[in-house]
Amino acid sequence: MVRGEPIRVLIAKPGLDGHDRGAKVIVRALRDAGYEVIYTGIRQTPEMIAAAALQEDVAAVGLSLLSGAHMTLFPEVVKRLRKAGLKDVLVFGGGIIPEEDVSALKKAGVRAVFGPGTPLQSIVEYLNENLKVAR
Amino acid sequence: MPAKNDPPDLIKRVRRGEHAAASRALSLVVNEDAVADVLAKDFFKCSGVAQKLGVCGPPGAGKSTLLGRLIARYRAEKIKVGALMVDPSSSVSGGAFLGDRLRVMEHATDPGVFMRSLASRGMIGGLTHAIFGAIHVLEALGCRKILVETVGTGQDEVDIASVVDTVLCVTTPAMGDEIQAMKAGAMEIGDIFVVNKADLSGADRAVSALRGALGLGRSAGQEPQAWGPPVVATSASSGEGVAELAEGVEAHWRYLKDSGEGRARLKKQHAAELRFWMQRRMIQAALDRVSDKNLEDLLALRTDPASLGRKLMRAR
Numbered sequence: 529m530v531r532g533e534p535i536r537v538l539i540a541k542p543g544l545d546g547h548d549r550g551a552k553v554i555v556r557a558l559r560d561a562g563y564e565v566i567y568t569g570i571r572q573t574p575e576m577i578a579a580a581a582l583q584e585d586v587a588a589v590g591l592s593l594l595s596g597a598h599m600t601l602f603p604e605v606v607k608r609l610r611k612a613g614l615k616d617v618l619v620f621g622g623g624i625i626p627e628e629d630v631s632a633l634k635k636a637g638v639r640a641v642f643g644p645g646t647p648l649q650s651i652v653e654y655l656n657e658n659l660k661v662a663r
Numbered sequence: 664m665p666a667k668n669d670p671p672d673l674i675k676r677v678r679r680g681e682h683a684a685a686s687r688a689l690s691l692v693v694n695e696d697a698v699a700d701v702l703a704k705d706f707f708k709c710s711g712v713a714q715k716l717g718v719c720g721p722p723g724a725g726k727s728t729l730l731g732r733l734i735a736r737y738r739a740e741k742i743k744v745g746a747l748m749v750d751p752s753s754s755v756s757g758g759a760f761l762g763d764r765l766r767v768m769e770h771a772t773d774p775g776v777f778m779r780s781l782a783s784r785g786m787i788g789g790l791t792h793a794i795f796g797a798i799h800v801l802e803a804l805g806c807r808k809i810l811v812e813t814v815g816t817g818q819d820e821v822d823i824a825s826v827v828d829t830v831l832c833v834t835t836p837a838m839g840d841e842i843q844a845m846k847a848g849a850m851e852i853g854d855i856f857v858v859n860k861a862d863l864s865g866a867d868r869a870v871s872a873l874r875g876a877l878g879l880g881r882s883a884g885q886e887p888q889a890w891g892p893p894v895v896a897t898s899a900s901s902g903e904g905v906a907e908l909a910e911g912v913e914a915h916w917r918y919l920k921d922s923g924e925g926r927a928r929l930k931k932q933h934a935a936e937l938r939f940w941m942q943r944r945m946i947q948a949a950l951d952r953v954s955d956k957n958l959e960d961l962l963a964l965r966t967d968p969a970s971l972g973r974k975l976m977r978a979r
Contacts, residue, residue, distance in 0.1 A: 533693075533694040534752075534758055534782065534784075556760070559756065559758040560753070560755075560756050560758060561758060562753075562757045564752075564758060564759045564761060564780075565759065565760050565761065566761045566764055566780050567761075567762055568764065568765060568768055568771075569768060572768060573772075575772050576772055579772050580768070580771055582682060582686055583778055584764070584779060584780060585686040585689065585690045612683070613683055
């Protein structure tokens with residue numbers, strides 16, 4: 529038995545866009561990298577995402593959005609998480625996000641943004657490093 | 664406030680009904696953290712009050728959706744509900760995709776519902792090692808109905824019967840004929856049988872095949888059972904039949920309380936919890952002693968697994 533328990537990550541899709549292939553690919557990559565991944569499904573409110581993160585006690589929340597509403601919804605999710613007392617949960621995002629929005633998102637508490645074409649391995653490595661995977 | 668890992672504080676806050684504290688306590692229990700035993704000692708005192716429901720059946724039978732429907736019924740009556748949903752861990756990476764929550768997100772923001780996804784983490788039989796500890800956290804949190812959804816391994820997931828009070832076996836119209844329903848295993852442990860997806864064709868036949876198979880014991884001259892498992896047809900997607908199912912669950916709970924069966928089952932649950940604990944600790948302790956040198960000895964044929972195993976089990 530391997531000691532060191534798997535780290536838990538929530539993958540969520542806020543807002544109204546229903547395209548979740550990208551989110552599912554991330555779920556798959558993280559599962560195969562040894563994470564326990566919970567997926568909320570599409571069309572979630574920031575409030576629902578924060579409640580799920582709280583009950584699942586995850587170390588990170590990954591947000592995927594293709595509709596263009598990331599400037600509203602990503603910061604709102606961060607706000608809800610902090611309000612729920614989840615101060616240490618790492619929030620990262622991906623989807624169709626223009627380069628010029630990235631610094632504003634980071635200022636709003638989204639720690640990393642992965643645009644289209646990001647190799648899956650670099651997302652996994654980012655989480656491994658920042659979630660202190662001791663394996 | 665974020666939940667800290669201070670046991671007395673966590674215990675107090677879980678018992679006060681704080682979800683953040685319950686969530687952290689669950690992690691400590693599931694990860695078999697050093698303080699988990701301190702928490703478990705207190706939480707165990709809350710056991711035996713809530714009705715624990717097991718939802719088992721093959722993958723894709725609609726267990727999670729049905730669970731969501733039952734939660735909605737209980738919430739309409741203002742009953743605090745907890746749900747534990749188990750999905751398989753990868754034997755390759757140790758990771759898991761916990762996908763049950765997706766079906767019950769409509770209850771995400773209801774303060775009267777606490778749901779948690781659990782990975783099986785190497786345990787076969789549809790559950791996870793820490794399932795009892797997880798249930799006790801929800802009992803301490805004040806949940807009065809606790810739903811446990813198994814991995815969905817199908818025919819052989821019988822451990823659930825020594826974990827919960829009431830077992831729902833979920834199947835669908837396309838799951839086979841009377842011969843399937845006659846087999847040992849999951850078919851023997853159901854307190855209520857559910858033919859879900861009853862909107863599909865063949866539902867009536869599936870219901871009568873199940874009833875027929877359940878009646879064979881009596882035809883074979885066995886004493887009639889005090890509780891005859893009902894067969895309920897539901898459509899979790901439309902909600903049809905869910906009221907009848909909820910009534911069946913209540914009737915079973917009344918039966919457990921009014922007969923000696925409730926006490927007998929609780930005793931069986933405690934026995935299973937003790938067995939889980941001892942197996943886990945003893946096996947883990949022995950496995951931790953396995954060294955690379957032991958494996959090299961096996962490769963060099965200097966010893967054999969049985970002799971080595973015996974030695975490792977005896978070592979302190």
